[in-house]
Amino acid sequence: MPAGVVRFNTRASGKVGGSEENQFHLHELFDVPLRTGRNLIAVEIHQENPGSSDIRFDLKLTGSDQKLSQVGLVRGPYLQVGTASSMILRWRTRRPSSSVVRYGAAPDQLKGKVEIEEKSIEHEVLIKGLKSRTRYFYSIGDGEEVLAGGDSDHFFFTSPQSGSNGPVHAWIIGDSGTANANAKAVYNAYIKVKGDRYTDLWLMLGDNAYNSGTDKEYQRAVFDLYDNLLPQTPLWSTRGNHERSAEVYYGIFNMPTDAQAGGVKSGTEAYYSFDYGNIHFICLDSYDTDRSASGDMFKWLKADLEATAQTFIVAYWHHPPYTKGSHDSDRDNDSGGRMRDMRETFLPLLEKGGVDLLFAGHSHCYERSYLINGHYGKSDTFNNSMIVNKGDGKPRGDGPYEKPSPDKGANKGAVYIVAGNGGKISGGKLNHPAMYLSLNELGSVILEAEGNCMDVRLLDYRGQVRDNFRITKGD
Ligand SMILES: [Fe+2]
Structure with a gap:
């Protein structure tokens, strides 16, 4: 149920289907004002959709005069x-x-x-x-x-002081919310590969708990799954389209509405920024916030980009500006035009502001671009003039993507990553021309930065590195 006052006509925030219809749920009631003799207990059932054709309900009541269990x-x-x-x-x-x-x-x-x-x-x-x-x-x-x-x-x-050059190690997963063996394998591969290295921060790219982002689904897909990481590493999330209940989502997460961790105050949990070492992280909401250039999110982003002097700028949101996976960023009616809106409206501003890297999810695959700039149309408008560096970005391959320092960094290129492969893969044509690499493989991304170097790796669910590249900042 959503947070707040529940009335007879309050709709449930999620639906129950399939085998879940046969599950019993234990609810312990504490300090219940029962009295000796006859008591009356009323139970309400709330549907998500009032047009639903069926409903099912069984109740068993077990009383106990034992001292109730500990806090738990x-x-x-x-x-x-x-x-x-x-x-x-x-x-x-x-x-x-x-x-x-x-x-x-x-x-x-x-x-x-x-x-x-x-x-x-x-x-x-x-x-x-x-x-x-x-x-x-x-x-x-x-x-x-x-x-x-x-x-x-x-x-x-605790975080290093903003602007410090020390090493940063971040883990990034998208669309991980299946709560099944796939999500577990992706997590286990990361835990094994990182070994004793502390994870400084952890980004979730949305669709963190399928199918509707209910509290129960969050319990299984997040809290029961990432058992070792949750107590040690701060988790930063952006909202996906499967986080249907704002109440549940914002009830679970705390976001820096007041620039507590750096950046410009956003005044909302939907979008925010923070600094970690010499990286400025920017989270936008591609799902449920005004995506127009006259909207508050756009105005805030402009101010935030102008204010930062960090070496690297990394942005993330759920709906990718470029994808040919299980979603197609060329189709205006795919995902309500959110991919198009983010590409057309927000990419020019971000690239002008010197963004280096963008992470998105939503398409259940891994896609990684060249170092590109100025591609705001559909994929058939992509051309060579938009490629700043057509190499692979690998230190041992064509060499890193070299960019000037941030104050000279406007429109010097960014790498775009779709990492919606954290819990399932769903195919697609995987032929977007901006992409250096497109893979239909389960995995997660590791980002490491130190000084003027930022390294990014795709780790698949078996623990194999399937892609890597480096961005360096010069003078
Ligand atoms: Fe999605």
């Missing part, structure tokens, strides 16, 4: 809006409880403490006053009981 951790801990001086810790419990986070330099030295006395099942604790690029161990609990942490697995690193 249902979800998390997971990390949001990591900055150089703060971190938000989120988790969910079965029973309402107060929220306590203890943190410190070692698992047995958790000297810092933040406590929120108000009881809730959704826990959200902001830790402030931290040192940059520093490891903090932590535990979460309700004041009486530690629910997780206080061990070597529960820690995070």
